[in-house]
Amino acid sequence: MAVQLLVRCREYRHRELDLDALKSEIWSAAAQIVVPDERVLRGFLQKVEGKLDMLQFTVDEPEIRQASLEVVAVIEARLASYLTDGDE
Numbered sequence: 001m002a003v004q005l006l007v008r009c010r011e012y013r014h015r016e017l018d019l020d021a022l023k024s025e026i027w028s029a030a031a032q033i034v035v036p037d038e039r040v041l042r043g044f045l046q047k048v049e050g051k052l053d054m055l056q057f058t059v060d061e062p063e064i065r066q067a068s069l070e071v072v073a074v075i076e077a078r079l080a081s082y083l084t085d086g087d088e
Contacts, residue, residue: 005029
């Protein structure tokens with residue numbers, strides 16, 4: 001799940017995936033987490049998906065890309081930490 005989501009983040013950075021598709025991938029990844037020990041990661045993913053949703057509907061069009069890339073960087077850092085340290 002985490003590796004696949006990192007790939008989707010990279011695709012978004014390279015404009016191979018649009019924001020709606022990225023949000024869908026994030027929500028889907030969160031839904032795949034069923035282990036109680038990973039509920040913090042699930043909550044994080046749901047929160048950032050909501051943040052992207054909020055940006056999409058409240059930020060002017062020219063600024064959405066940059067603002068969303070900042071959120072994507074946070075997602076990537078969290079997932080990288082999760083994969084290397086098993087940190088939630």
